[in-house]
Amino acid sequence: MSEVVELSPGKREQTKVANRQAILEAAREVFGEMGYEAATVRDIIRRTNLSVGAFYNYYRSKEEVFDALADDGARRFRPILHAAALKATDFESYLRAAVGAYFNFIAADENLYPPPANQEPMPHTRNTPEMLAVFEEVRSVLADVMERGLAPKVDLDFLVASCIAVAREIGEKMVERRPVDVEGATEFVVRLLLAGVQAVPRVER
Amino acid sequence: MSEVVELSPGKREQTKVANRQAILEAAREVFGEMGYEAATVRDIIRRTNLSVGAFYNYYRSKEEVFDALADDGARRFRPILHAAALKATDFESYLRAAVGAYFNFIAADENLYPPPANQEPMPHTRNTPEMLAVFEEVRSVLADVMERGLAPKVDLDFLVASCIAVAREIGEKMVERRPVDVEGATEFVVRLLLAGVQAVPRVER
Amino acid sequence: MSEVVELSPGKREQTKVANRQAILEAAREVFGEMGYEAATVRDIIRRTNLSVGAFYNYYRSKEEVFDALADDGARRFRPILHAAALKATDFESYLRAAVGAYFNFIAADENLYPPPANQEPMPHTRNTPEMLAVFEEVRSVLADVMERGLAPKVDLDFLVASCIAVAREIGEKMVERRPVDVEGATEFVVRLLLAGVQAVPRVER
Amino acid sequence: MSEVVELSPGKREQTKVANRQAILEAAREVFGEMGYEAATVRDIIRRTNLSVGAFYNYYRSKEEVFDALADDGARRFRPILHAAALKATDFESYLRAAVGAYFNFIAADENLYPPPANQEPMPHTRNTPEMLAVFEEVRSVLADVMERGLAPKVDLDFLVASCIAVAREIGEKMVERRPVDVEGATEFVVRLLLAGVQAVPRVER
DNA sequence: AATGAATGAGTGTTCATTCAT
């Protein structure tokens, strides 16, 4: 009866990719605004041209989009971070490259999807999956630096935790400010951590 | 009409207090493990000897236990933090007192309620309300230090964010280790932040 | 331990009666204001000095107070109606006595418990049980009149239904007006029904 | 994107309409038998082939079906009543047309949905929402008659109340009888009210 | 594939009733 006309070869395939992406973007927004639990599948598809049913053609469950979001973030960030790391020769340039890359990354994201007026302190929300993935990346980079001896031998876990914590928190503050000052935020974080890591107790390891 | 005068807390009153506390503890655990949204009232009461109905005898809603938890944490931590602050004369002792107090606080809490084998990376969790309240306290203490000129004039928001972030994250790592080393963790955080704050860009105001 | 002092003989018995009555009055108000289903046992006992437990000492269930209320209304109204009926010699005086008695009855009730500002059209309420009982009484009186041939032989069921309907509805309007005009309302109802019953089709029966 | 154009109501659309109607009918029965408060959504859907969830696909809340029921009744009755009123020239024909229309209306309804054996005096019931809507219509018709001077100037509120009361009550009795005698019931009501209104006290107004 | 109605387990919450004190 009803027949979908194929306008050009590959059109179908294009649509599939586009739909998959549309769901991902919508999910990014919705999870960011309401948190994983509060967000409903309907909230997500409402921001696309698709139907609930279509959602399940592309992702098997709500959880799966969440995970895909994390993968997506990590996949997009990994090369950036890696490239930045390659140019680094000592701990400072390493740190600066990594933090800078991260801040540029979230600043770019921010421009694409500015926060919705930040209505309330949003009492019961969570980190977006992307953030989680990005933190994973940063963690591995810093672990590597420690391995290669570019930084004093300190409590690795504690250092990693500190760097991630500071970068995350300052990054969050950064994108809340207008204008978004990536330079300034990077400078703050790099100096703080660089001085900090020197002051912290050494371990023989 | 006839009123039974209770000269000392009667058994009934004791039970009520105990039940109220039991619900609070259970809620602390459940919110900690699953986050506010995912946690159900039934999850909470399942960890007590009580019934759904009893829950609502003690708290008017799920939200109310959550808030009560925050109040409870803040109420218990505020005096500790305050006392510590009084003994401090410069930024270092201030920081050490505050961080030490905070770490002792969560370490004590930890002993009472050890984490449940830390099953997975905890997929969809959030901060406990207590943490949030405690962070509020720490924030105000640090803001005060900045006000009184005991620390260099740097970006206040960024500094506060950094301190809270580092303390939180290191605190979390600390309680995951055995034995729990409050001394070491405090030393790490204090040195890192103290050196960091000196290195960070100054602002005129 | 605690001992209830018997101040005078029979005091206990008095209290019991008073409590039973207090519950009844409270229930009358509450059922009237919110309807049977919406009213809760707690709503009722809140208007007494008693406890939930006490409620169940006097009445086995919410349903039972409701029924007791009906019985109470009927018991109080029956003698009044009966006396009025005795003085009547023809249909008019019979009708006038019955309707007058009924209107005086509900007007007196109204004075004791004026309606609570009649906030909204009260979307989902019901008749008070008293009303129901009173209607039963009126019905039996009118049935008797038909039996005794004081009124034309018309469709008995229909006549009874009409009289009850008109009396109820006009009674309700009457108590809503200020001042409450029992005379006027009675006159209206009596004339309407008296003329009506003459005009209505006869049945051989 | 792709849109399936339906030239005639498709099977899906038919099912939707049927389901919507099925819920309405079931609600009509259930509200009629148990009253609004006592009726549960599950009681309603139990009489359909649908699930709880489906109920909420068609109506946003229990209250909404109730209102829809009233609207439905009013919508179906209004034109009938209006047409009847147009043919009337004096109070009698007016009254006869209105009452006749009303009785035909509820008799038709009755044939579609006969009462469930009238089990008991129906302990805690209420008017169906349809009745309420219908009564509103009847009220406005009668108010109009008074306005246009087709009936003596009597207490308007009281007259309206009486007519509605008698029509409702007799109507109820009528549908309980077998066979349902619309003619007879109409005759009874019209004669009663017509004579009654002449006998009732005049007001200058 | 796409659609969106259908499903039903699960959620927060209420309330009649019981029962230890």
Place this chain on the structure above:
DNA sequence: CATGAATGAACACTCATTCAT
């Protein structure tokens, strides 16, 4: 008897997921 905390079966409603079209 009085008390009021405890109980747990309901309730209205939501939402991830399925499935007929």
